[in-house]
Amino acid sequence: MLEHKDTNSPTMKEDKARGGSRQLLRRLRDIMATGEGAQERLDRLVKIIAQEMHADVCSLYVRRAGDVLELFATEGLKSESVHQTRLRIGEGIVGDIAAYARPFALADAQSHPHFAYRPETGEESFHSLMGVPILRGGRVMGVLVVQNREESEYSDETVELMETVGMVVAEVIAAGGVVRRREQAPVDGLALKPLRIDGVQLSSGLAMGRAVLHRPLVPIGKMVAEDEAHEQRRLDYALAAMHTKLDHMVKTVDDAGGGDHVDILKTYRMIAEDRGWIQRIRDAIGTGLTAEGAVVRVQNETRARMAKVQDNYLRERLLDLEDLAFRLLQHLQESNANGNGQSGPTQADLPKDMIVIARSMGPAELLDYDRERLRGVVLEEGSSTAHVAIVARALDIPIVGRVSRILSRIEPHDRIIVDGNNAVCFVRPGEEFRRVFATSMELHEQRLAAYARDRDLPSVTCDGANITLNMNAGLLIDMPHLHETGACGVGLYRTEVPFMVRSEYPDVKVQADLYARVYEQAEGKPVVFRTLDIGGDKVLPYFQDQAEENPAMGWRAIRVALDRPAMLRQQLRAMIHAANGQPLAIMFPMISDVQELLNAKKALNKELDRAKDRGLSLPSDLSVGIMFEVPSLAFQMDAMLPHVDFISIGSNDLLQFFFASDRGNPRLDKRYEALSPAFLSLIRLIADKCREKGVSLSVCGEIAGDPLHAMALIGVGIRQLSMSPRSIGPVRSMVRTLDAKALEAFLAVNLDSPAHSLRSLLIAFAKDHKIFL
Ligand code: PEP
Ligand code: MG
Secondary structure, eight states, X not given: OOOOSOOSOHHHHHHHHHHHHHHHHHHHHHHHXXXXXXXXXXXXXXXXXXXXXXXXXXXXXXXXXTTEEEEEEEESSOGGGTTTOEEETTSHHHHHHHHHTSOEEESSGGGSTTOOOOGGGTGGGOOEEEEEEEEETTEEEEEEEEEESSOOOOOHHHHHHHHHHHHHHHHHHHTSSSSOHHHHSSOTTOTTSOEEEEOEEEEOOEEEEEEEESSOOOOOOOOBOSOHHHHHHXXXXXXXXXXXXXXXXXXXXXXXXXXXXXXXXXXXXXXTTOHHHHHHHHHHHHTTBOHHHHHHHHHHHHHHHHHHOOOHHHHHHHHHHHHHHHHHHHHHHHHHHHHHTOOOOOGGGSOSSEEEXXXXXXXXXXXXXXXXXXXXXXXXXXXXXXXXXXXXXXXXXOEEEOOTTGGGSOOTTOEEEEETTTTEEEESOOHHHHHHHHHHHHHHHHHHHHHHHGGGSOOBOTTOOBOEEEEEEOSGGGTHHHHHHTOSSEEEEETHHHHHTSSSOOOHHHHHHHHHHHHHHHTTOXXXXXXXXXXXXXXXXXXXXXXXXXXXXXXXXXXXHHHSHHHHHHHHHHHHHHHTTSOEEEEESSOOSHHHHHHHHHHHHHHHHHHHHTTOOXXXXXXXXXXXXXXXXXXXXXXXXXXXSEEEEOHHHHHHHHTTOOTTOTTTTTTSOTTSHHHHHHHHHHHHHHHHHTOEEEEOSGGGGSHHHHHHXXXXXXXXXXXXXXXXXXXXXXHHTOOHHHHHHHHHTTTTOOOSOOHHHHHHHHHHTTOOO
C-alpha cells in the first residue's frame, strides 16, 4: 500500500488505492465481527494494518485520563513496552498528533526536533513515521502510527487511508472494554465539581435547567461496507429524506409569517444540496466505508478545515456542513432503526427544562427543539452574527457562546445555569446557589412583567424633560418588539443585517419589499433606515474583498458606498419605493467629513429625481442624518449641521476611535470608559452644538440601553436614545425617577475632573436621589 515513486496515471493510482483500502477495511471488519476481547482485537488490528500498509511497525496509543497517551498495541516495537510507554498530549511527535488533531508524515522522524525517544520501544531503527489522530465526535481518542526502517515518503492517499482506519479503530475503542468508559468521556478530573465558565453573550436572558447534549455520540456500529452499491442507495434515500424534512421546515416557518427566518433556513437548505460535499461522501463510500462511515469521514475533514479557517463567513458555512452531517447521520440511523425496530431517544424523553449544550448549532437545529422545554443554549463556538444567535435573540432564548470545552466538562442531565446577561454559565451549581439564582430569575421575570405593564407610561423625567426612547432593529423578527416595549419608533434600522443572512446580493425589488414590510410592521411609528454599514466585522458573503490590516478603520460603511455608487443608489431607490409617499428617514454611517455627506446626498437627490420622472410618490417628509462615529466630526460641526436633519451618535464606534481602543479586543474591554470626563465632555459638546442649531440628536450605541450610562447621557444634554428592545423598560424606569436638571448641574462641575471614570460618582448620585437603576 505504501506509495513509493509511482509512474502510474492518477486514475490508476486512485483505483489501486481504493482496492487496497477496501481490502484493508474488509479485514478490519472481520476482526470486529469476532467475539474476541478488546486487547486481542487491538493486537490483531495493528498486525493487519502493518501488513496491508507494508509498514515495519504499527502502534496504537489510546488516550487515558489525565491527558496521557498509552501504548496499547504494537506490531514491530518491543512487546514489553505495551502498557508501559506513555506520552503526554503534546509530548513527542505522537503527542503532537493528538494535540493538533491532525496527521503527521515524516520521512526522517528522528531528526525532527519533537521526536521523543523511548528506549523501551526499540524504535531507534525506524526512520520514517506517519501517524493520525483517532477521532470520534471531534474528540481525540488516541493515535495510530506506522513506521518504516527506510526513509519513505508517505503519499496523500496513504495518509487518507490511515485516517479512515483511525475512524474504524475509534469505534472499536468506543464500543467498550478498552479503557473504562469514564476515561473516554469527560476530562480534567473536573467532571463532578461545580464550575463557573465564562463565555460571550450571544443572546441575553437567564435560564436554569438540565443539560442535554446536542447530538449525543451514538455508536456508528458498522463502519465497513459489505456492498458499495447498497451504501450508495442508502445515502440517496437519506439525502432525499433530509431534503424533504428541511423543505417542510422552511414551509412551516414561511407559513408562520416568515421574514428573515426563512432566508436563513433557505440558505441552509441550499447548502444541503452542495454537490462537492455530497460527492466527497460518495467517494468515501467508494473506499469501502458504509454510508455512515463516509459521512463521519467527511465530517472529520470538515472539522480539520475549520480549525484552519479564520474567515467568519467560511467558518459559518463549514459549521453548516457539520450540522448537516449530523442530520444526515440521523436519517441513516433512522433507516437502520426502521429496519430493526429500534429507534433513538425522542423529544419526549428530554427533560422539561432543557439547556442544550453543543459545539455549534445551525438555526434549523435550534428550531427542532420543543420550544416549551428549551430554556437556554451553551455553545463551544459561535459569534453574535451566527445564524443561530440571530434566531435565538428573536425567540428570546438565552445563549452563552465560546464556552471553552463545555462538552468535555458536563454530563447529560447535569444541572446548569445560563446567564446570558453576564455571559457566564454555572455547571452543577450547589443547592444554595440554585436557590439564590432562582430568586433572581423570579425578580427578573417580575421586572419584565412590570416593564411590559408600564410600556405606555410616558418617558418623562420628574422635572418634566421628555426623553424619546427608540428601539434598534435589524431583522423583521425584531419588529414586534416595537409595540411590546412601547418604543416610540426605530431609531436605528441596521440594513446590513438582512444582507448578511442572505446568500446573494438582494436586488432593488427584494430590498424594497423588505423595507415595505418594516413600514407595515412599524404601523406608523417612525423608522430611521441606516444605509449599508458593511466592512469591519460585518462581512457580506458575496462581497469579498481583500483582507485588511485594520478592518475597523478600513474600507467600510459610507466609504464602500461612495466607491460603489450603484450599490448605494439601488438601496436608496429601494427605500424611496418602500416609503411610497410616507415619511422617510435615511442615515449615513461612518461619515468622517462634510464632503462625504454631500456626495451621499447627491446620490439621494438623483434617486429622488429619478422617482419623480417616473411618477412615483415621493416621501411626504424626507429627513437625512448621519451617524457620529468618527471624532473628526467634532471639529466640523458648524460646517456639517446646516446639511443634516439629525445626528445619531454611534457610541460603539465613537468610543473605539476616541480612545484608539479596539472594541472587539477583550484585553481592552472596559479599559476606557464612556463614563469618563473626556467622553462625556465630547457628548456635551455635540449636544450643545445640535441644540444651538436646532438639529435633532440621539445616541444609538450599546451605552444608550444601560440605565446608568443613559442617565449620564441625559445629564450631558441627550434627549433621545435608541437601544435594543429589552433595554427600553429598564431605561424608562430610570428616566421616570430622574431629575435631569439636578444631574446636569452635578455633572457640570465634575466634567473637568482628572478621574478615569465618573462611574462611582454617578452611582452615588443615583442612590442619593433614589433613581431606579
Ligand atoms: C455604533 O457604532 O455605535 C453603532 C450603533 O453602529 P454599529 O454597532 O452597527 O457599528
Ligand atoms: Mg458603528
